[in-house]
Amino acid sequence: MDKSIRKKRIFYSLVFLVSGSILLATWMKVQQDRANATVLPRSSITAIDFSPQQDTVMLVYPGQGKGKTNDPELAYSSIVTINMKGQVLNERQIHDPAITNMTLVQKTCTPNVLYASGAGYPNHFHTFDFTKRRFVQHSVTYFKHDPMMESIKHFGPNTWFKTLNSYKTGTQRSSQGTGFSHTFSNFDTKENYETPARFEPGNSMMIELKQHLAYASNGSEDEQEEKAAMIFLDKRTEKPVVYRKRDEPYAYSALYGKDDTAYFASTDGWMIRINEAGQQTERYYPFLQNTNFDSTDPIRMIDATQGIQVVQQFPHDNQNRDRHILVKWTFGQSFSVQEIKPKFWKADKWYKYLYIHPKTKKSYFIEFDPEHPDKGKLLITNQKYKLLHEMPVEGPIGIDFVIE
Secondary structure: OOOOOOOOOOHHHHHHHHHHHHHHHHHHHHHHOOOOOEEEOOOOHHHOOOOOOOOEEEEEEEEEEOOOOOOHHHEEEEEEEEEOOOOEEEEEEEOOOOOOOOEEEEOOOOOOEEEEEOOOOOOEEEEEEOOOOEEEEEEOOOOOOOOOEEEOOEEOOOOEEEEOOOOOOOOOEOOOOOOEOOEEEEOOOOEEEEOOOOOOEOOOOEEEOOOEEEEEEOOOOOOOOOOOEEEEEEOOOOOEEEEOOOOOOOOEEEEEEEOOEEEEEEOEEEEEEEEOOOOEEEEEEEEEEOEEOOOOOOOEEOOOOEEEEEEEEOOOOOOOOOEEEEEEEEOOOOOEEEEEOOOOOOOOOEEEEEEEOOOOOOEEEEEEEOOEEEEEEEEEEOOOOOEEEEEEEEOHHHOOEEEO
16 A cells, blocks of 8 residues: 555544544453453354344454554454343453454345445455354455455445555556545456546445446545545446536535436535436435534445435534434435434434344444443334334444344
């Protein structure tokens, strides 16, 4: 990777990273103070059968460096089993360097599979199969250079991931010699696409369409550089088609898409639909002003046209702290978004939306106070987001996966 670091940073992402570092440091202290755990040396998470007994839940705290070390060989993951009252029944430590903090992606076209990408720019990703109740590791072996995988956030029939660098050069330097390029790679077909240096992908989803890869690019306040945009990258030519609103926002986020249509949101409160024919439709929602859609978990689709997402809002006066709200996106001809307010939702808490179980349709949330992140709750709801179970948990921000 180039020694020069990207200067283009979206302010919202910086805020999230700083606050995330503080929360992570607190959680690691909690981990060091945990009770005695059964240690399984040199084991793999892929060997674990995630079939807890009746009325118990398994919590996965993915790989963290033990103590102050950053050596991946000393990384471990804690698998904690609790009962429905939150009491710890047992704990195992899995020494698997391949498992790090996970971002989960769920797709309607493969409902029984979760896709998990890790931190540290690895050369692999994991999937979790709900029918087999096991993780599977998938290694990327077809790159000439180190792939340095950055994210697996995508929607589409194929499995895609984004790398930190260009597959052509093996560095962040583009094949044109200027600017920073990433790679979108199709794991199923082993096809790679270098993103244009001027339109660096942000942290939102990549949408696979029939003829294009749709994504939101980072922007810069420098007049000599590109502003944020919505990009349709032509699969055949690798040339970008660039879309923007008339009034440019600070940032865009790619939300969802299917066939020939992709949907975006902007930080100034607009939801946007664009198809491959170039038709662009915009709708304004005032409650979405000053919202970051990329620092939280991706959309959890409840069916082919609707999805639920936790999003982060920044205060207008910069005095109060950020808050999380729950929104429902509707896609299609009558696309829209609305805030939903389940009875369990608390305005002073933050939430991680882990996933929707494909069979039971239950949703799994982690609730915590960002100012006191050492303790929190696991919340299990039904399909209508009515609370079914509420369990206290330690180190809530470190829990990236649970199974009941």
